[in-house]
Amino acid sequence: MPIYDYNCQGCGHPFEVLVRAGSTPACPQCGSTALEKQVSRLAPAGKIEAIRMAHRRVAAAQGHLDHYSPSDKAKLLKGKKNI
Secondary structure, eight states, X not given: OOEEEEXXXXXXXXXXXXXXXXXXXXXXXXXXXXXXXXXXXOOOTTOHHHHHHHHHHHHHHTTTTTTSOHHHHHHHHHTSSOO
């Protein structure tokens, strides 16, 4: 699931979202689906692992890792297992 940056055309709220294939994201602020996809920045050299772990923590908080066993989920969040 790729992470995309959007700006809501309804309320102007900028946000990131994990997008599943075939799904339409909605603004977390106002619920609008009138979104403008933004050009994402490239990760600076040497920061990839920190960014990956930050995204895993966000995914876990949003419930996207709930299908993993508790031990696998802990390994993912400690960076000891790849998805």
